[in-house]
Amino acid sequence: PRESLVMESDIGSFYPTGIEFEGSDEAREILNEVSQLLDNVNATYVGTEVHAPDAGPWMNAGVPGISIAVLNDNFFHYHHTIYDTMDVQRPTCNGHVYNCVGSHILCSCRSA
16 A cells, blocks of 8 residues: 555544554554653553544555544543534643644654
8 A cells, every 4th residue: 555554533532542553563663652752641552453444444455544542431422413513622632632643643754
């Protein structure tokens, strides 16, 4: 495949705990190092199961996948309701999510 990474994030913008990643061991080592930089927002977790049904076809073709891991116990209280909008989300959570995902992607691309 020509793609380097496929990402899906449809699990809410709650407080991030880290990422889920399916790909090479070499890439996982890089992501583990990058995750330590996010200790100040408690987002150091690097899991092994990407929850990304829409990205599945790419991942099945061999493209590494990444998704955000968040504390989302209340996700389905909001998902696909009138409250599933950006204006009811906590800006702090969104900022942490963007920083977490962006840091991992940026560092992964630069080391490739």
